[in-house]
Amino acid sequence: MTAADEVPPGHPRLAFDRAKLAELVADSERRMAVIADAQRRVSELSVSVRSRDRSLTVGLGAGGALTELTFHTGAYRDMAPAELSRLLLDTIAAARGVYAAEVADAMAPVREGAVLPFEDIMAGKFDISEFLRGSSS
Template identity: 75%
Template structure:
């Protein structure tokens, strides 16, 4: 048997649902415009979040990179190191949560009706081989509801 003769569907562990693969190809082609738009918007995405006490602003740029840390008062000078650390970390955490919310909104058109389960992919729990073997149509809809 030559390499050309060996087809993945001839091996039981590699038997993929061809209809599912065709669906994935068609789905990816439909999403190219939405993906390009989301990428452009994410490249331009910035977030500025102010601390609860209004004494600190944290700015995040493309990719969620910290780009700004601005103290609006001199109150930080009188803070204990642990208190100042908490202020900075809490404000950065709030900024990252806001950034993630914006990214989720930007990705909504890409995820809508997707054949691939976005939440599982982002969580690192998606098994592409199992997905292709199972041939579940609408698995993403089931995964997004879980």
């Protein structure tokens, strides 16, 4: 015999509002559609960023993977190694920033009305045990 079996018929613990349940199911289905759309948008995401001096384009594809390094001039041949390194690192960082902003934009509808704190999760500051105890970080 389970604890549910010990509850007498008609007890408030067994009563539920069918309309509320239907609303929760519909809301869950809507949220799943929003999540699926966000996942699709992120999986198709690609960005292309040109360096400040316009000599280099960096492209990032799905998952932020580096997909393009295009030198538009031969100026890189005359750069000191440290200068070329700085050009590459700065332009890749700029592309990653654009990519992150695009991901955040794609995920915005998922975050709207979400119970879990998306930004804290992404920053690694979310403690699920604290959340489950009733106090979120």
